[in-house]
Amino acid sequence: ETGVTQSPTHLIKTRGQQVTLRCSSQSGHNTVSWYQQALGQGPQFIFQYYREEENGRGNFPPRFSGLQFPNYSSELNVNALELDDSALYLCASSATDSYGYTFGSGTRLTVV
Amino acid sequence: AQSVTQLGSHVSVSEGALVLLRCNYSSSVPPYLFWYVQYPNQGLQLLLKYTTGATLVKGINGFEAEFKKSETSFHLTKPSAHMSDAAEYFCAVSDQGSGGYNKLIFGAGTRLAVHP
Numbered sequence: 001e002t003g004v005t006q007s008p009t010h011l012i013k014t015r016g017q018q019v020t021l022r023c024s025s026q027s028g029h030n031t032v033s034w035y036q037q038a039l040g041q042g043p044q045f046i047f048q049y050y051r052e053e054e055n056g057r058g059n060f061p062p063r064f065s066g067l068q069f070p071n072y073s074s075e076l077n078v079n080a081l082e083l084d085d086s087a088l089y090l091c092a093s094s095a096t097d098s099y100g101y102t103f104g105s106g107t108r109l110t111v112v
Numbered sequence: 113a114q115s116v117t118q119l120g121s122h123v124s125v126s127e128g129a130l131v132l133l134r135c136n137y138s139s140s141v142p143p144y145l146f147w148y149v150q151y152p153n154q155g156l157q158l159l160l161k162y163t164t165g166a167t168l169v170k171g172i173n174g175f176e177a178e179f180k181k182s183e184t185s186f187h188l189t190k191p192s193a194h195m196s197d198a199a200e201y202f203c204a205v206s207d208q209g210s211g212g213y214n215k216l217i218f219g220a221g222t223r224l225a226v227h228p
Contacts, residue, residue, distance in 0.1 A: 043216075
């Protein structure tokens with residue numbers, strides 16, 4: 001049974017650029033959630049995807065968007081990057097109506 | 113709205129000593145509660161969770177936590193600290209958004225240091 005895989009592990013972007021982060025969910029999991037963890041803080045919920053649609057969103061602007069694919073993998077896209085977007089982005093997969101979240105190791109994004 | 117408060121951003125213990133990490137929550141409905149551990153440059157690993165049933169929950173690596181509804185607490189304990197326990201620990205509470213989706217609300221974390 002494979003866990004949650006995220007790519008890339010690290011990247012550096014310039015303010016104003018766009019970035020795409022990727023996540024492969026754990027086998028048997030059909031729901032993917034994304035969290036942002038700023039330095040020294042707990043993770044904050046960005047949004048969740050189920051059946052290829054966004055079914056819940058936290059307090060993040062529309063420039064944060066996502067996709068889920070038929071194989072349940074997911075992407076997080078961030079447009080018009082700002083310095084405050086620098087953070088660890090965590091992907092978590094789960095089965096329907098389950099609290100059995102499995103987290104990936106995260107992508108460390110630095111915006112300069 | 114649900115929220116989580118972790119008392120003490122930093123806790124330091126000696127190897128072999130008791131570990132106690134505090135977590136208080138607020139929830140308008142019976143909560144599901146979680147403790148996660150994060151090692152440097154890694155993601156979150158589930159230590160234990162409370163959903164229903166027995167209020168004393170045992171997790172991995174010798175950790176346990178007790179759900180106390182009257183105190184709205186879910187403190188994490190381990191009888192004897194090991195050097196490998198040094199990490200960041202996060203308490204989380206479940207939250208259900210409009211539309212029925214589930215998410216976690218995390219506390220700010222407690223960094224545990226273990227010294228010889």
